[in-house]
Amino acid sequence: MSADVTGANPAADPVGVTRAEHFATVGQQRHAATLGMWAWLLTELLLFAGLFLTALILRLLHPEAVQAAAGHLKFWIGATNTVVLLCSSLTMSAAIELSRLGWQRMMVGCLLATASLGALFLMLKGYEYYADYEEHMMPFLARRPYALAEQPATRLFVNLYYVATALHALHLFTGIAILLGITWKASRPGFLQRHQNWIEVYGLYWHFIDLIWIIAFPVLYVVNR
């Protein structure tokens, strides 16, 4: 293996975790980190589940209004953004596999690609919000006329759409910021010898953000068309 290409250090075991003193073994430490991340992700799951449930209830209570409002959503931008996040999940999974091999440089490249794809998602989402603004589809703006003002129930769905997608975008923005921080640390010599499991644990969060959007896209954009 060429150390110049992969970034691996052939002189020592390139992959490992430094044991913290309050853990008996490294295995226990890895297990606790994964379990802790899952415990947090479950609270996030329940948060988003409440929003998705609200969307389904609105559909049951006001089917015509929800369909009218969903007709204004940018279906193809949503679909493109789903592809972007699927690509980012692929690069994240690749980064995890490369971290296990100890190929640091290629792993850092994959982490940067993941962050870039996340940023692309946010740019497309921003453009979508701008297009919504141009179409007068922001009922919460008191001084701007609302395009579907004659159907008051549409406000419920449109407001829910903004809450759900903005909350997801906030998670993605936070995720990109944390990812860039981890990437900077991961580019330092010896990172994978001390903290390899950081990449795996962070990967859970990234895949979870992807999962939430994969559910949000059909629940908001697809089934209400």
Place this chain on the structure above:
Amino acid sequence: MLHGLGPADRALLRRRLRTPVRTFLALLALLAMNVALGATRPFEQVWLVELAVVAVMAAIIILVSMEVRHEPPLVRLFAGVGFFWVAILFGMTLTDYLAR
């Protein structure tokens, strides 16, 4: 960067990336199915199929991408319990709205 890898490293990389790439292609195919159904609306109850496709996509991400299938029993229990709570939330709420 890949040009500098030897044949053994390339083979190793291919082997390690096989599952992520297959997962990606499977998710892309399922998304394409949902987008096609959403764009064409071939029949009235198509939303049932769309939600079923989403459920399959979610299962693939949780089991394969998030590697729950390889985790110890306690982590699998945590992941399962989370979706069990969600099932209770949806089940009890929709029982009310659908039975009115």
